Amino acid sequence: MSVFGKIRFVIKGDNISRLLKLIFDENITCAGLSENSGTLTGQCSLKDSYPLERACIDLDLEYEFQEDKSLVSAVRWLWGRKGILVGALVGTLLVTFLSNTVLKINVIGGDEKLAEDIVDFLETKGVTYGSFMPQLDFFDLEISMKQELDQVAWVGMYDTGGTLNVDVVPATETPNVSQHRLPSDLVAARDGQIVRAEVYGGQLAVPVGSGVHKGQLLVSGEVKLSEDKTVFRRSVGKIYAEYTDKAVFECPFVSERKIVDEQEAFKQKYLSFFSLDIPLFTSSPSDELYQTDEHISKLSFLGMKLPVGIKTVNCTPYEFRPVRYTRKQATAEVYKLKSNYETNLLSDCEIKDSEEHLTVDETGVKLTVSYTVVSDIALEKEILLK
Template sequence: MKFLLYLLLGYSVWEIDTGDLRALLNFCNRSGVRLRRIREGETTVRIWVLLADEAKLMDFAARRGCDLRICVRHGVPILWRRYRHRVGMWVGLLLFFAAIYTAPLFVWEINVEGLDRLSREYVCELLADEGVRIGAFSPAIDRSRVYLNVLRRAADISWLSVNLRGSTANVEIVERDAPPAAKAQADGANLVAARGGQIVGADVVRGALAVKSGDIVKEGALLVSGVIDSPTVGTRYLYAEGSVLAVVYDNYEIEIPLTRAVRTYAGEKTLEMSLSVFGKSINIFKNYSISDENYDTIYRESNLPFPGLCRLPLALHTTVALPYTETPEPLTEAEALSRARAELKVRIAEKNYADILSREESYTVTDGVLVCRCSVEAIENIAAVAEFNVRMDR
């Protein structure tokens, strides 16, 4: 803090012979001259004083007749004297700070969250028609009007929110649930077995159940028919819908080597650097000639901060390489088994069984590889849709 004060008021560095130092210190003490720093050499001494005290030092040198030499001057007053006649520089500096502090009044970035089926380009086009675009004047954006008009025009959006933070417009949307796919492409559909199993139950929403509990079916067998015969209205064709549960059996096998490669990283190397200004990229540096064979690539984006602003439309993009070497490290049998069980848990969860009745697990170690085997007896919905078309005889 003291240094900043000296920089603001300005200071100078003086040099005096060592023999005159004691007299100079006594004079400064009597005259109230503040010395910021003293550095002694072999034959001379350098002192740092405020610009306001220079006249007192020169008066001391003149009365004592000593050799007091000025070395350099620093600080804001010196810069002002040096550049005060350069009008163009001051105008440019003023325009720069004015542009920086007025940047949050305009939209320079649009973030859209909640996208699933819709594209970002489609949403941005809807927003642009309502005035939310890159370069738009933020205070002129009527968020209520944007909300109403976008929902009125876009039937596939059920909710929208626009929040302005600095020069960024954060847009959140909720997509409307897609209507069920049209079923006019086929006359009807059956539910057939996606795999073999023993039937244990069914929940039929539409159609005629063609199996009963205890039946053993193979892949492709008819489970629920979409053809309904009625003595009053005749034959009807519809889309069968429901679930059919069956007992199924699955076998899993996981292999885990008893050695693993441990990576050791050695620093980082910059591959590419660019500056994003108002969404436009300016290349600063690019060098992909890296000698290391193995390396990971990391992409970084750093928004350039400025006092008083949340975010500037300036960002530094950097791509760096992290070279590494791989060292083999042995795994204990317990560690390998733990990894195998973790992977097995994930694979069983992906099957989405209705219930697991039993499981048997075993493992062996052969040629440095742990092999974990697991047999699962579970209940699964085996119903799959099979569409059909009816050919009418003429």
């Protein structure tokens, strides 16, 4: 197969001699010229076929040109089939792109939890599915991973095609060691009257029944063994004190409330391509507020999850509407708030007594509750030694 193309020609007519002269005069390069019974056969280059054709027309000769396979004819054939060219180009670009893109993060060594932590860590450093592999600084990532992830003892990173391999040696788990070994006191976290004391370490500094102020020493870590011998210990114990706690609960007659419209809920689908989300819908949602819930189902190939999938977003519209309460409803609402407060914030306390004061004005209902509670008020405070 020639590069620039070759033509085999058969020319018939009476003016073959004149044609030969023309071939010679116009420097048309021919090969294999042979005349037989008024028929001239031969070969010439594709470039020289044009003046030869013109000469044949001028001399009124019958001619038949047959083009041999060549690189030029192959390119011309391909040019007529642009789809193949575009497909080959797109394929080449796609292969080049995908072989330089993080398609999979493969963590070697460690358990699933560590693998998840490493993937999350890499994401914070901007390394995620679709990242451009040559831009990643593996050395820098390895150092920062070793510094910031305690569960990693050693890490090595390398790439094989579109897979980013993270070779990890997990750190050996250290036994739980108490961090509270320094000598300490127990001080009062708030004002109150001591009703009960359970001291496991240290020396009780206040008698049961006495009142204490916030910050007052309750249990001392400085224990005097004899007149000239003092040791410092960690104070451990529970000092229960009785104190009053005041809480105010309000419910205005008119207030805004979040109303979720479940019936108007709809789904929006996106084509998730690496970190890109391409909408698969045409209508744009209105300016309403939505609470959303996302779910991605990724395509998998031979058990490997690809960074391509369908992302489904469940949108539920909601709005804040003014709600008007009656006095009865508002009262019920404040008692509900009170109940929540006791359940969530006073669950560790023993409520001895509570005094309620309900006031109603034109704006709403206000409930003031004074609790008398008993709870542990001891707060550990380290002793600073020279």
